[in-house]
Amino acid sequence: MAFLEVKSLNAGYGRFHILFDVDFTVNMGEILVVVGPNGSGKSTTLKAIFGISTVYSGQIIFDGEDITKLPAHIKAKIGLAYLPQTSNVFTELNVEENLRMAGYTLPPEDVEDRMQEVLEIFEFLKAKLKDKARTLSGGQRQLLGMAMMLMRKPDLLMFDEPTAGLSPKAARDVIDKIIWLRDELGKAVILVEQNAKLGLEVGDNALLLVSGRISFKGTARELLENKDLGKLYLGLAK
Amino acid sequence: MGFLPNGTFVMASIAYASALGLLSMGLSLTFVTTRIANFAHATIGMIGAFVLTLLVDRVYYTGPSYQIFITAPVLSFLLAGAFAVFMYIVIMKPLADRGNGVTELMIATFAVDIILINILSYLLNAIRGVHIPKLIGLNVSSWDARIHCCGVILQASYIVLPIAAILLTLAFHFFLTKTKFGVAMRATIENPDLAEVMGVNTNMVYTVSWFISGGLAGVAGSLLAFSLKDTSPNDSALIIVSVFAGSIVGGLSHVYWGLIGGFIVGLMEKLGTGLLDNFYNQLLAPALGWTSFSMINYEKLMSLGLVVVILLFAPEGLAGVDWGKYLRKIKRRW
Amino acid sequence: MNIEFWIFSDTWLILVLSYFIVTLSLNLEAGYTGIPNFGKALFVFMGAWAAQGIGIRLAALFMQHYDPKDSSLLVERLNSMLGQNYHSLVEAAGSTEANRIVAPHIYDFLFAHPALDITLFIVILLVTLGLAAAMGLIASYAALRLREEYLAILLLSFSELVVMVIFNQTDSLNGGPKGLWAVEFYPDNRLFALILGAVISLLVFIYAERLGNSPMGRTMRAVRDDEVAAGVFGRDVAMTRLKVIMISSMIAALAGLVYIEAKPSAQTLTFNRVIWTFFPWAFLILGGMANNKGAIVGVLVFMVLKRFVEFYVPQMAAGHSAAIQMLAAYLSNIIVGLLILLVLYFRPQGVLPEKPSKTMDLDVVLEETK
Numbered sequence: 035m036a037f038l039e040v041k042s043l044n045a046g047y048g049r050f051h052i053l054f055d056v057d058f059t060v061n062m063g064e065i066l067v068v069v070g071p072n073g074s075g076k077s078t079t080l081k082a083i084f085g086i087s088t089v090y091s092g093q094i095i096f097d098g099e100d101i102t103k104l105p106a107h108i109k110a111k112i113g114l115a116y117l118p119q120t121s122n123v124f125t126e127l128n129v130e131e132n133l134r135m136a137g138y139t140l141p142p143e144d145v146e147d148r149m150q151e152v153l154e155i156f157e158f159l160k161a162k163l164k165d166k167a168r169t170l171s172g173g174q175r176q177l178l179g180m181a182m183m184l185m186r187k188p189d190l191l192m193f194d195e196p197t198a199g200l201s202p203k204a205a206r207d208v209i210d211k212i213i214w215l216r217d218e219l220g221k222a223v224i225l226v227e228q229n230a231k232l233g234l235e236v237g238d239n240a241l242l243l244v245s246g247r248i249s250f251k252g253t254a255r256e257l258l259e260n261k262d263l264g265k266l267y268l269g270l271a272k
Numbered sequence: 273m274g275f276l277p278n279g280t281f282v283m284a285s286i287a288y289a290s291a292l293g294l295l296s297m298g299l300s301l302t303f304v305t306t307r308i309a310n311f312a313h314a315t316i317g318m319i320g321a322f323v324l325t326l327l328v329d330r331v332y333y334t335g336p337s338y339q340i341f342i343t344a345p346v347l348s349f350l351l352a353g354a355f356a357v358f359m360y361i362v363i364m365k366p367l368a369d370r371g372n373g374v375t376e377l378m379i380a381t382f383a384v385d386i387i388l389i390n391i392l393s394y395l396l397n398a399i400r401g402v403h404i405p406k407l408i409g410l411n412v413s414s415w416d417a418r419i420h421c422c423g424v425i426l427q428a429s430y431i432v433l434p435i436a437a438i439l440l441t442l443a444f445h446f447f448l449t450k451t452k453f454g455v456a457m458r459a460t461i462e463n464p465d466l467a468e469v470m471g472v473n474t475n476m477v478y479t480v481s482w483f484i485s486g487g488l489a490g491v492a493g494s495l496l497a498f499s500l501k502d503t504s505p506n507d508s509a510l511i512i513v514s515v516f517a518g519s520i521v522g523g524l525s526h527v528y529w530g531l532i533g534g535f536i537v538g539l540m541e542k543l544g545t546g547l548l549d550n551f552y553n554q555l556l557a558p559a560l561g562w563t564s565f566s567m568i569n570y571e572k573l574m575s576l577g578l579v580v581v582i583l584l585f586a587p588e589g590l591a592g593v594d595w596g597k598y599l600r601k602i603k604r605r606w
Numbered sequence: 607m608n609i610e611f612w613i614f615s616d617t618w619l620i621l622v623l624s625y626f627i628v629t630l631s632l633n634l635e636a637g638y639t640g641i642p643n644f645g646k647a648l649f650v651f652m653g654a655w656a657a658q659g660i661g662i663r664l665a666a667l668f669m670q671h672y673d674p675k676d677s678s679l680l681v682e683r684l685n686s687m688l689g690q691n692y693h694s695l696v697e698a699a700g701s702t703e704a705n706r707i708v709a710p711h712i713y714d715f716l717f718a719h720p721a722l723d724i725t726l727f728i729v730i731l732l733v734t735l736g737l738a739a740a741m742g743l744i745a746s747y748a749a750l751r752l753r754e755e756y757l758a759i760l761l762l763s764f765s766e767l768v769v770m771v772i773f774n775q776t777d778s779l780n781g782g783p784k785g786l787w788a789v790e791f792y793p794d795n796r797l798f799a800l801i802l803g804a805v806i807s808l809l810v811f812i813y814a815e816r817l818g819n820s821p822m823g824r825t826m827r828a829v830r831d832d833e834v835a836a837g838v839f840g841r842d843v844a845m846t847r848l849k850v851i852m853i854s855s856m857i858a859a860l861a862g863l864v865y866i867e868a869k870p871s872a873q874t875l876t877f878n879r880v881i882w883t884f885f886p887w888a889f890l891i892l893g894g895m896a897n898n899k900g901a902i903v904g905v906l907v908f909m910v911l912k913r914f915v916e917f918y919v920p921q922m923a924a925g926h927s928a929a930i931q932m933l934a935a936y937l938s939n940i941i942v943g944l945l946i947l948l949v950l951y952f953r954p955q956g957v958l959p960e961k962p963s964k965t966m967d968l969d970v971v972l973e974e975t976k
Contacts, residue, residue, distance in 0.1 A: 107468050127458060
C-alpha cells in the first residue's frame, strides 16, 4: 500500500470548486512532481491534502489512516509538512524563533537537539539566529522554510514552487536539498514546480494537472518525453 | 505658573489614560488576531466595574481596604476574560464560520453590547434591591483608600491603575516573547495559515487572545470605576468611543501601539483639556479681557481632533508612521 | 392577537418611514458600493440639526425681520419673565432656557405667513443637504484611503465624537443636553412629518431602484466586487465612491429632518449609534444587501418584531412581582439584541438576496451592433 493515497479528491475555496476527482499515490523515497499551467490547481492540491482549503469529497489516506477530516495542526503533528510558495517564514520573528515555531509540536526537550541537527544541514543560518527573517534574501528564506520543515522530521514533505523567483544558482541549491531528502533520508516528497523541465528531471513520478483534472499520470521520464503534452502545456518545445 | 493643574488632577488623568491604554490594547489584540472590531469591549470592562461594586457592597462594606486592589482586579480579569471567551466561542466564531464578513461581525458585537449592558444593569439593580429599571450609579469612589502624600490627597486607585497597566504590559510582553505559546500567538497574528501548518492550533490562540483582551478590559474597568463618579453600565457607550479613538491613533495593526494610542487619547482628554482650560481661563482671558468659559465639557473634542489629525496625516495610525526615517533625519541634523 | 398591538401610533409610523430612508441610503453605500458606513447617525443628525439649532434661529430671524414689533415685545416679556437680558429673538430662540417659551410663538408666526413658511422649509431643506454633503466630503476623504474594517471604525468614532461634542456643548450649537426645539412648518407637525416621510421614502425608493439598474449602479457593484478590475475597465473608482457617499449622506440627512419634525424636542443624543447606525445595518442585513425591496422588508419585519417584543414582554410580566417587571423591561432589549444575532446566524444572504442587475438582452445588443 502506498504511503500517501489520494482518492477522487474534490476541493476548492469556499464556493469555488477547483479540483475535480484527483487520484494519485506517493511512496517513501519517491518524488512526485506536479506540473501544469497556471491556475490548474497545483497549489490547491497541496492545500487540500494539508487541510487549509475546502475538501468537498474524496479521501486522503496517510500511512494507512484516513486523515481527510483532521485539522491542519494535527496533520503537522503526525508527519506532514508543507512549504507554501510565498509567506513561508514568519518575517517578524527572528530565525531562532522561526525554528522554534517549526518545532512547536515537539516535546520541549527535543527542540534544542533538533535545532542543532537542522543547523548542521543549513550552516548559513547559524550566523543569523537573532536576525529577523525579513532580512534574509529570497533564496535564504526558501532554505529557512525547508529547515523549518525538517525540524519536525516529517515523513511527507510538500513543496509549492520552491524555486519560483530564485536565481539559477539558488534554485539549484534548493533542488539539491530536495534530492538529498529523498536519497539520504528516504522521505516521500510532492514537488509542485512551475519550471517543468527542472522538476521532471529530478522527479520519479509525475502528474499533469489541467483545469483541475489529471490529464497525465506516469513516470516523470514519460512525461518529459511526451512531445504533445510537453509542447501543449509545459513549454518543453524541442 | 499658576495655570498648571494640581497633582491630584495630573494623577487622575494618568490613571484614566492608563485604563484607556489597557482597553485600547485589548481591543487591538482581538482585532489583529481575529479581525473583529469589538464594540462590546468597554462593556466587557464594565464587568470589572460590576465585580468591584459587588465586592464593595458585600465584602468590604465596612470601609476602604487595600485588599480590594488585589481581589477586584484578579476577579475582574478572570470573569471579564471568561465572558470574552464565551462571546468568541459561542457567538463570534459560529457567525464567522457561517460566512459573515467583517461588517456583519461588527454588527454582532453591537448586539452583544446591547445584551451585556442590559444584563449588567439588571444585575446591578437586583443586587442593590432597586425594583424599577433606572440607571443607578456604582458610587464606589468613597470606598477607594485615600493616600496623603506630598501635600495632596490622592485616591489610591490613581496610583494602582498606572502600576497595574505597567505590570500587565510587562507580563504580556514576557508572554509574547518568552513563552512558546506567546511566540505562537505572534506567529499566528502574522500568518495564521503558516502557523497552522507548523502545528499551532490557531483557534486556541484566538480563544486565548480573547481571554487576555477581556481580562485587560476587566482590570481597567474595575480600577477605573473607583475614580468615575456616579458611573453606570451605560457609561461604556461613552468610553468605547475613546477606546476606539485610542486604537485608531495607534493604528489598529499593532498591540503595543494600541496601548500608546489609548494612553495618548486619555491624557489629551483629561490633562490636555484641563491644561487648556486653565491656560485660557487663568492666563489668556484675564490678560486680554475675554470672557471666561469652561472647556471641561469639550474633552471629547480632544479625541476627535486627534482622530482627524491621524486621518489626515497618518491614515495607518502611529504604527504606520516610518519612525526610523524621522529618527535618521533628526540624527543627521545633529 | 391583541387589537392594541395593531394600532400603530403615528410616531411609530414616522420612525419606520425615517428608517426606510436611512436604510435605503445605507444600501446604496454598503449594499451596492461596499462602503461600510458605520457613521450613519452623524448624517441623520445633520437633518435634525438643520431644523433644531440652525432652523429655529433662522425662523427667529425671519420673524424678527418681518415682524419687528411683535418680536421685540416677545423679547421684552421674556427678559422680565426670566430675568435675562436677551438682545434679540434669535438669541432667545437659541438659548436653552428661552427656547421652549419662544418656539410656539415662532411657529404661530410661520403658520400665519405661508409664503415665509414655505421659503423657510426650502432653506432648511437646502441647509440639511449642504451640511450632509459637507460631512460626506469629510467621510469620503477617509473612504478613498482606508480599507474596509478600519474605515468602518473610523467613521463610527468620527460620528460619535462629533455628536458628543455638539451634545456636550451648551447653547450655541444645539442647546446641549436639553436640546433646542426644532422649527415646525405645519400646525399638525406629525401629519406633516408623516406626509414628508412618505413622499421622501417613495422618491428615494424610486431613485435607488433606477440607480441600481443604471450604468452607474453597475459601476458601483463593480467597485464593490473588485476595485482593481473596475479601475482597469476604465471606471473612476474614487469618483464613484465620492458620488455615492455624497448622495447617500444627503438622503440620510432627510431622514433626520423627517424624524425631528415628528419629535421637535428630541435631544442630540437621540442620534446615537444604536438607533441610527446599528439598527439600519441590522435591517439591511435582515432584508438582504443590494436589494432595495429587501431594505424595505427588513425595516418592516424587524420593526414589527421589535414592537411585538416591546409590547408583549412587559404585558406578560404585568401582575407579577416588581422584580419580574423590572426584568421584563431589560429583557425586551436583550431579546432585540438576540434577534439580531439570530438574523446574522440564519440569514447571511438576507430575506431577499441580491438580483443580477438588469441589462439589455444579449440578442438585442448583437442585433443592434450588426
